[in-house]
Amino acid sequence: MKMKLWKKVLAAVTAGVLCLGSVGVSGVQNMLESVETVFTASAYVINSYDGTYGDLYYSVTDTDEVKISGCNETVESVEIPARIDGKRVTSIAKNAFYGCSDLTAITIPDSVTSFEGNAFSNLENLTAITIPDSVTSIGESAFSGCTSLTKIAIPNSVTDIGGFVFSNCTNLESITLSDHLTSVGGYTFSGCTSLSAITIPDSVTSIGQAAFSGCTSLTEITIPNSVTSMEEIIFSDCTNLADVTLSNSMTSIGEYTFSNCTSLAEITIPDSVTNIGRYAFKACTKLEKITMPNSLTSIDEYAFVDCAGLTEVVLPDGMTSVGTSAFLNCTGLKKITIPDSVTAIAGLAFENCTGLTAVTLPSGMTTIAHNTFENCTNLSEITIPDSVTSIENKAFYGTAWLAARQKENPLVIINHLLIDGSTCAGDVVIPEDVVTINIGAFNNCTALTSVVVPDSVTSIHGNAFYGCTNLTTIILPDSITNIGMLAFGDCTHLTKITIPNGMTSIDAMTFDNCVSLTEIIIPDSVTKIDYNVFKSCSDLTIYGYTGSYAETYAAEKEIPFVSLNSIVTTTTTDTTTETTTTAKQTTTEQTTTTTPEQTTTTAKQTETTVTKQTTATTTKQSTTTTAEQTTATTAKQTETTTAKQTTATTNQTTTSSAQTEPTALYGDLNLDGRVDITDAVLLNKACAGAVMLDDATKKNADCNGDSEVGSDDAVVLMQFLVHIVDKLPYQN
Structure with a gap:
């Protein structure tokens, strides 16, 4: 049977086809858009049907039941019958009334048991609807966008509500939920800006993502103890929500759960909760007090970011970690208590907490992460335990505590860690008790000219001397085994440097933009030089050993290379003495060979008997200095030949195969x-x-x-x- 809705579709398609020859590609596109308009203007165009009943379209199911599948788009009110042609009407199909924008009232018989997805969505003029007790399930987005709907009751027969069911029903003020409802789906009431109160029945065990997000008129909510699972974003942007009671059966507060709840002033976390998720209370600007249970073990990143009204936080015993930026920008926070059970506080955890004045770090901590207390401008008292072995970049940058320590001594040293030297000037000798020079310790210290590093130091972290533009000399001991990335980047006046013998690799960009660097000595212990180590060092010459990785690297990068094995200098000294001791004349020729590690002497001595009682001794000494690590010594006398010393040192040559390009990370x-x-x-x-x-x-x-x-x-x-x-x- 030909139906009138398909006549509309056919007319649109035919008109488009007839015009193809003259309208071109854009015209075809417009034609297709017009067809789409026909399909979306009426709910029934995307569903097949078997017959009509007044303004309704219906189809017959395999069980010989009737499903309402569409309606006349101009109808203003509809009464759905319990039977059509003797068959029971049991369901409303997906998108059945979608687009019937003039519809204001619908009567549904008690024969209907289910509403499929989008069944009544976007009925902008629908003001009221009664759901019969026969209905057991309501599909996703069934009433979404019904902006004139003000109240609705879900009968106790309903056990399941899909996601988005009442989303963006902006005038919905009150709703009664079924006492047998087991779950509230994701985004069910999202954007219901007029909803001021709702009671969640004890039958509910789970609440889906963003179920009440954007309910800006909601002022209070009680989550029954039956609820064991709450997903993320549930009450996000409920800007008037001030009173919250949480279930004592829930184990976590999900991501963004109360974000931007700007009227929430106080909340108690139940004893069952072990984790507070990311951004859980983001920008709750009026939140002053939060009670945390002993069950809590972790607070994730950004959990309380921008909670400017928060004044005091007591972290419970048993808690082990605080996430990145957990309390970032909590400008009103004056006091925080951190138990000894906490072993990890992530970077930026308390950054910009300008009201914080004192903090005691737990005794079990080993690392203070980067930027942890950065710009806590009033933080003047910090107790750091002896257990701390690592303090990362800018952990205390901008604090009153750091400023006071810098005033006492420009080299700020904590637990053998040199964490800051940025206010130093001129020539600096680092004390013997320092083990590590921290990341960024001397960053942009432009007044620094020279540094002597003691042999207690084993590591120089990345960016340690970055931007020290007037640094010309630095002496590094062989105790150093690691120099981090960009450690000397932008040291534009550094002219020469010797890499310690303990080093096996040189990290990426270590000497980036050291434009005055002309000489570097690289030991043969170095077997890897990372990328862009000497970028912009256009006048550089590498000094190293023949056969070493440094020589290979220099050749690959076309950097001049000078072998330390081939540097030779010679001096000669003649000395003549006369003594009257024997009737023999002795002539001694002595050659001394000096290396960086060993000096050996070769002597050739000849004795000749003469008739005179005067002995003349003539000494000719030649000294040859070379960087060669192999030496040999012999001695010979005419009367007695003795091999006094023979020393051989084998040159060490390290080769490195060409590196393959790494997989992208x-x-x-x-x-x-x-x-x-x-x-x-x-x-x-x-x-x-x-x-x-x-x-x-x-x-x-x-x-x-x-x-x-x-x-x-x-x-x-x-x-x-x-x-x-x-x-x-x-x-x-």
């Missing part, structure tokens, strides 16, 4: 096998033209996958680090 610019804030800093420098990237690094830097490196990649990398995007490369 997007975001890992420093090629250390991980992606972190250091990579973001490097990428920003590259975008600003401060550093140059080689091909391998460019591949990793392409964070948005467009085969180019630019500011868009820097933005994507930062989004990845703060978990706005979850993988790289990320294409928007």
Whole structure:
């Protein structure tokens, strides 16, 4: 049977086909859009049907039951019958009334048991609807966008509500839920901006993602103890929500659960909760008090970011970790108690907590992460336990505590870690008790001219002397086994340096933009030199040993190389003495060979008997200095021949096979096998033209996958680090 809705479709398609010859590609596109308009203007166009009943379209199911599948798009009110042609009407099909924008009232018989997805969605003029007790399930988005609907009751027969069921019903003020409902689906009431109150029945065990997000009129909510699972974003942007009671059966507070709940002033976390998720209370600007249970073991990144009203936090005993930026920008926070059970506080955890004045770190901590207390401008008292063996970059930058320590001594040393020397000037001798020079310790210390590093130091971290533009000399001991990335980057007046004998590799960009560097001595212990180590060092000469990796590297990079084995200097001294001791004349010829490690002497002595009682001794001494590590010594006398010393040292030659190009790890610019804030800093420098990237690094830097490196990649990398995007490369 030909139906009138298909006449509309056929007319549109026919008109388009007849015009193909004259309208071109754009005309075809417009024709297709007109067909799409016909399909979307009426709900029934995407469903087949078997007959009509007044303004309704229906189909007959395999069980000989009737499903309402569409209606006349101009109808204003509809009464659905319990039977059509003697068959029971049991369901409303997907999209059945979608687009019937003039519909204001619907009567549903008690024969209907289910509403499929989008059954009544976007009925903008529908003001009321009664759901019969026969209905057991309501499909996804069934009433979404019914902006004139003000109240609705879900009968106790309903056990399941799909996601988005009442989303964006902006005038929905009250709703009664079924006492047998077991779950509230994701986004069920999202955007119901007029909903001021709702009671969740004890039958509910789970609440889906963003179920009440954007309910800006909701002022209070009680989650029954039956609820064991709450997904993320549930109450996000409920800006008037002030009173919350949580279930004591839930184990975690999901990501963004209360983010931007700007009226929430106080909350008690139940004893069952072990984790507070990312951004859980983000920008709850009026939150002053939060009670945390002893069951809590971890607070994830950004959990309380921008909670400017928070004044005091007591972390419970048993808690083990605080995530990245967990309390970032909590400017009103004056006191925080951290138990000894906490072993890890991630980077930026308390950054910009300008009201914080004192903090005692737990005795079990070993690492203070980067930027942990950065710009806590009033933080003047910090107790650091002896257990701390690592303090990362800018952990205390901008604090009153650091300023006071710098005033006492420009070399700030904590637990044998030199964490800051940025206010030093002139010639600096680092004390003997220092073991590590921290990342960025002397960063941009432009008044620094020379540094002597003691042999207690074993590691110089990345960026340690970055931007020390007037540093001309630094003496490094052989105790150093590691020098980090960009350690001497932009030291534009550094002229020469000797790599310690304990080093086996030189990290990427270590001497980047050291434009005055002309000489570097590299020991044969070095078997790896990473990328861009000597970038912009155009006048550099490498001094090393024949057959070493340094020689191979110099040849590959076309850098002048001087072998230390071939440097020779000779001096000769003649001395004559006369004595009256014997009737023999002795002539001694002595040659001394000196190496950096050993001096040996070769002597050839001849005695001749003469008739005179005067002995004349003539000595001719030649000294040859060479960098060669192999020496040989012999001695010969006419009367007695004795091999006094023979020493042989075998030259050591290390070869390195050509490196293969690594597989791309997007975001890992420093090629250390991980992606972190250091990579973001490097990428920003590259975008600003401060550093140059080689091909391998460019591949990793392409964070948005467009085969180019630019500011868009820097933005994507930062989004990845703060978990706005979850993988790289990320294409928007």
